[in-house]
Amino acid sequence: MVAMTYDPNAYPRFAVTADLVVFTLRDGELCVLLIRRGVEPYAGKLALPGGFTGPDEDIEAAAYRELQEEVGVGPEDVVLEQLRSYGTPQRDPRMRVVTVAWLALGANLPEPTAGSDAAKALWMPASKVLRRPKQLAFDHAQILRDGLDRARAKLEYSTLATAFCPEEFTVGELREVYEAVWGLQLDPRNFHRKVTGAEGFLIATGERTTRGGGRPAMLYRAGKADDLYPPILRATQ
Amino acid sequence: MVAMTYDPNAYPRFAVTADLVVFTLRDGELCVLLIRRGVEPYAGKLALPGGFTGPDEDIEAAAYRELQEEVGVGPEDVVLEQLRSYGTPQRDPRMRVVTVAWLALGANLPEPTAGSDAAKALWMPASKVLRRPKQLAFDHAQILRDGLDRARAKLEYSTLATAFCPEEFTVGELREVYEAVWGLQLDPRNFHRKVTGAEGFLIATGERTTRGGGRPAMLYRAGKADDLYPPILRATQ
DNA sequence: ACAAAAGTGTTTGTGTTACACCCATGT
DNA sequence: ACATGGGTGTAACACAAACACTTTTGT
Structure with missing residues (x-):
């Protein structure tokens, strides 16, 4: 060249x-x-x-x-x-x-x-x-x-998972993405805390849905962040 | 195709x-x-x-x-x-x-x-x-x-830094690699603990060198691992 | 009433940071 | 003696894992 x-x-x-x-x-x-x-x-x-x-x-x-x-x-x-x-x-x-x-x-x-x-x-x-x-x-x-x-x-370290979700989604649906891609079961309670705590990952719409059964879940939209901090780690190896 | x-x-x-x-x-x-x-x-x-x-x-x-x-x-x-x-x-x-x-x-x-x-x-x-x-x-x-x-x-998450080091190197020399690539100063004491604690990153040769001045430093060779666990994180953001 | 999923609180353990301190050499 | 870098110890803190427990719906 x-x-x-x-x-x-x-x-x-x-x-x-x-x-x-x-x-x-x-x-x-x-x-x-x-x-x-x-x-x-x-x-x-x-x-x-x-x-x-x-x-x-x-x-x-x-x-x-x-x-x-x-x-x-x-x-x-x-x-x-x-x-x-x-x-x-x-x-x-x-x-x-x-x-x-x-x-x-x-x-x-x-x-x-x-x-x-x-x-x-x-x-x-x-x-x-x-x-x-x-x-x-x-x-x-x-x-x-x-x-x-x-x-x-x-x-793990990006917000890419939201690409698998519709415009509005619940934390449970986002967890299903991680579980499907990784082929693992994740603790719903710890997962919830992690993703809602990660800066810029999720934006609450203020609405709720019962489409998954059980208690109504908050609906979220993807946030502006591309990188996740702290990351959602796969395993402590 | x-x-x-x-x-x-x-x-x-x-x-x-x-x-x-x-x-x-x-x-x-x-x-x-x-x-x-x-x-x-x-x-x-x-x-x-x-x-x-x-x-x-x-x-x-x-x-x-x-x-x-x-x-x-x-x-x-x-x-x-x-x-x-x-x-x-x-x-x-x-x-x-x-x-x-x-x-x-x-x-x-x-x-x-x-x-x-x-x-x-x-x-x-x-x-x-x-x-x-x-x-x-x-x-x-x-x-x-x-x-x-x-x-x-x-x-951060791979052993790539050893590619910048000669066959045998000290922890201080490895730290200089991280500092040069990241453009940051790192705490020598915590860095030492992290890299010597990461599984498969470094193999001690048993020899020492004084080429950096000060107390003689242990010489290491690159280990077999490709991925680092735990990772050497750049900043807690 | 019960099942199901959402969400909060708490404990315990691990990894990180910041820094005090000692070690072993050259000059 | 002193400077220089190597290396260990430790306390404060952040985060993660495990899990008990409460909340809010559908059936």
Whole structure:
């Protein structure tokens, strides 16, 4: 990149794709959107949604576009963050592809039949998929693994968990997010104190709901903070 | 990436580069390796070392190769980890380039005159560079910023700091790493207790040194742990 | 009345901070 | 003797875990 002369044909050219690890909660389980491949290579296997970046398209814009085309959701429905890039020479047998992988989190994302390209898309529990990593095409098992690790880690020290919640939610619903992503049971009483005490995490709306049964619960909206202090720790190890 | 037909010419082609944020400590300051550009665009400006990925080269291998060519150090001298990718369409005015940025940390890295390509390379204090971000070419100020943020964050909950230390080091030398990267003064007594108490962080060699002056200090080697528990926290905010 | 979930209070233990103090070397 | 940095001890405090207990709804 330094001290090179300009000749567009003198340098190797790669295809650049955007692959998405899209997580949502369904029935208290963390689910990932996968697509059943119809063509070779890896025909019949499952793959992460994704596609090529256009010649004049920002790599982040490509991720949002794929999200719209393959998942049927817009930027306002999800939180998107870059995961990492994967570029082993033989990761796609057809050509040299470098993929930029993205993590997308949303609440109540729709059944994928809505999108046009997404006829063969389905939500699967992430833990179940990772128990049989070989059913995934390309290096997508590794990408999914990395995406899950990232999501789990970020719940601790960021407010990312609210991305899995609707506009207004209860502390109990937020706890279900943590329990689903971490695969752990948390003490409802200590959890309540922690999240309501973390500066900028939750904003009380003043309203209550009984939708979970039991005593009516306060409704909250996500606060402005991005980082959590103090963090919500997973375990004292 | 899904349900596409194979035609190598049907997809946009990008140049893919590896850019490096190489940090080392010099005189107790966190320094980054920069290269003075001799040609347009951005002639005369400073840039991160980096270069094109070869057609059959792994993206990580490209990073290690650039490290060897432009910094003159091999894989055994540094810790390398992927930072993130940058691919705004106009980030390089000559052509469409997606760069995968890497963070490289090492102890006592050499003056860059040794490498052949690196005649115009120099170490500069990272904080000084970021005070005038406009002196950097391309989007390299953003990449450096992200690299510094990552390094600072990882000192808290990983054993990454030992990457800045020689094979054997004292607790005081390790503390200087934290102080240089965070730009803070730490209490030597509490720091000592924390790092010697963190499981798998340090292995005592049984030897002592007086190289820092004062009472002889125990020498340690880096332990096998990657994650720190408990973490070394930056501030109670 | 009872189940269920929300929310508060309390105890106990662990980790952090701030700082007094002693240790072992070089000059 | 003194300066310098290494290292231990300790009290005050913040936070987390565990759990008893009260509150407010639906059935």
